[in-house]
Amino acid sequence: MADLRPHSAALPPDVAATQALLEAGGYVADRALATTVHLALAMGRPILLEGEPGTGKTEIAKVLAAQLPRRLVRLQCHDGMDLSSAAYEWNHARQLMAIRLAETAGQADRGALERGLYDRRFLEARPLLQAIEGSPALLLIDELDRADEPFEAFLLEILADFQITVPELGTIRAETPPVVIITSNRTREVHDAIRRRCLYHWVDYPNAARERAILARRAPEVSAALSAQVVAFTQGLRGGDAFFKPPGVAETIDWARALTALDRRELEPASAEATLGVLLKYQDDIAKLRGAELARRVEEAREAAP
Ligand SMILES: Nc1ncnc2c1ncn2[C@@H]1O[C@H](COP(=O)(O)OP(=O)(O)OP(=O)(O)O)[C@@H](O)[C@H]1O
Ligand SMILES: [Mg+2]
Incomplete structure (x- = not known):
C-alpha cells in the first residue's frame, strides 16, 4: 500500500x-x-x-x-x-472552441476529436x-x-x-x-x-487562563486588567442556557478591542452597555443583559479577575 x-x-x-x-x-x-x-x-x-x-x-x-x-x-x-463547485468542472466553452478549431484545421476524425475533448487542459480544478x-x-x-x-x-x-x-x-x-x-x-x-x-x-470554549493568553496574542493593545475582566465576564455568559448565543472567543477579542478603542483600561457598566452589540448578536440576549443585571455582572467580573 x-x-x-x-x-x-x-x-x-x-x-x-x-x-x-x-x-x-x-x-x-x-x-x-x-x-x-x-x-x-x-x-x-x-x-x-x-x-x-x-x-x-x-x-x-x-x-x-x-x-x-x-x-x-x-x-x-x-x-x-456539488462536484462542479467542490472538485472539478469540464470547461464546455473551451472544449467547443477546440472542436471548432480542429474542424477548421481540417481534422476529420470525429472519434479522435471527441477523445481529445476530455483532456486535463479542459478540466477546471x-x-x-x-x-x-x-x-x-x-x-x-x-x-x-x-x-x-x-x-x-x-x-x-x-x-x-x-x-x-x-x-x-x-x-x-x-x-x-x-x-x-x-x-x-x-x-x-x-x-x-x-x-x-x-x-x-x-x-470547547477555552478556560479563563487560556482565553487571556489568546487575547494577549490577538489583541496585545488591550490592558491586562481589562483583558482579565472581559474574560471573566464572557466566561460567565457561557454554559447553561440563559443566553441563546453566548459569545465565542472571536467576540471576546472584538469586545476587548472595542473597549480599548474607546480608551477603556477597565470594564465598567456604561461603556460595556454601549458596546454590547460587539459581544452579543441577538436582541433577546442583549435585552437580558441591560441595566442592573449588567452592572451586577460587571462587578462580579471585576472581583473574579485576577
Ligand atoms: N485558540 C486560539 N488561539 C488564537 N486565536 C483564537 C483561538 N481561538 C479563537 N481565536 C480567534 O477567534 C477568531 C474566531 O475563530 P474561528 O473563526 O476559527 O472560529 P470557528 O470555531 O471557526 O467559528 P465558527 O464555528 O463560527 O466558524 C479567530 O479569528 C481568532 O482570532
Ligand atoms: Mg469557522
Missing part, C-alpha cells in the same frame, strides 16, 4: 513542538488539541473538529498552513454544493482537486455540516486515498497527500463513515 503520510521531514517531531509551532503562528492550543494535530500529521489522517461557534476551528487550519508552511486550499461548504494537484497543500473543508449528505460519499474517496476519479479522464492522485482539516458546527451530524477516517476533537 502507498505511504499516505505527508512528507515527515518538515513536520514537528512531537506534541510540544506542534504546540509551539501553533503558538508561534498566534494560535493558543491546549495539550489535547496539539496532540490531535501532531498525531494527524504523523499518521497522515484528516482531523474532524467540532465545537461551539468562534472557538478557533477555522483559524487553526489557517495558522497550521502558514506555519508548516503549506498552500492553504479552502472549501467552504454550503447547501446544494475546484478546491478538492486543487488540494490534490500541485505543491503540498493543507485542505480546509469548512463547515461540512452545511453540505448535503450525498456530498460526503464523494469525500470518502479523497479522505481514504487522497485521490479523485474523473470518469472521463481517470484517477488523479496526490503526490504528497494534503493535510486535511474538516470543521462542523453540528447543524446536522456528519456521517459515521467520514468520522471513522478522521481523528476527532471537540473544540
Whole structure:
C-alpha cells in the first residue's frame, strides 16, 4: 500500500513542538488539541473538529498552513454544493472552441476529436482537486455540516486515498497527500463513515487562563486588567442556557478591542452597555443583559479577575 503520510521531514517531531509551532503562528492550543494535530500529521489522517461557534476551528487550519508552511486550499461548504463547485468542472466553452478549431484545421476524425475533448487542459480544478494537484497543500473543508449528505460519499474517496476519479479522464492522485482539516458546527451530524477516517476533537470554549493568553496574542493593545475582566465576564455568559448565543472567543477579542478603542483600561457598566452589540448578536440576549443585571455582572467580573 502507498505511504499516505505527508512528507515527515518538515513536520514537528512531537506534541510540544506542534504546540509551539501553533503558538508561534498566534494560535493558543491546549495539550489535547496539539496532540490531535501532531498525531494527524504523523499518521497522515484528516482531523474532524467540532465545537461551539468562534472557538478557533477555522483559524487553526489557517495558522497550521502558514506555519508548516503549506498552500492553504479552502472549501467552504454550503447547501446544494456539488462536484462542479467542490472538485472539478469540464470547461464546455473551451472544449467547443477546440472542436471548432480542429474542424477548421481540417481534422476529420470525429472519434479522435471527441477523445481529445476530455483532456486535463479542459478540466477546471475546484478546491478538492486543487488540494490534490500541485505543491503540498493543507485542505480546509469548512463547515461540512452545511453540505448535503450525498456530498460526503464523494469525500470518502479523497479522505481514504487522497485521490479523485474523473470518469472521463481517470484517477488523479496526490503526490504528497494534503493535510486535511474538516470543521462542523453540528447543524446536522456528519456521517459515521467520514468520522471513522478522521481523528476527532471537540473544540470547547477555552478556560479563563487560556482565553487571556489568546487575547494577549490577538489583541496585545488591550490592558491586562481589562483583558482579565472581559474574560471573566464572557466566561460567565457561557454554559447553561440563559443566553441563546453566548459569545465565542472571536467576540471576546472584538469586545476587548472595542473597549480599548474607546480608551477603556477597565470594564465598567456604561461603556460595556454601549458596546454590547460587539459581544452579543441577538436582541433577546442583549435585552437580558441591560441595566442592573449588567452592572451586577460587571462587578462580579471585576472581583473574579485576577
Ligand atoms: N485558540 C486560539 N488561539 C488564537 N486565536 C483564537 C483561538 N481561538 C479563537 N481565536 C480567534 O477567534 C477568531 C474566531 O475563530 P474561528 O473563526 O476559527 O472560529 P470557528 O470555531 O471557526 O467559528 P465558527 O464555528 O463560527 O466558524 C479567530 O479569528 C481568532 O482570532
Ligand atoms: Mg469557522
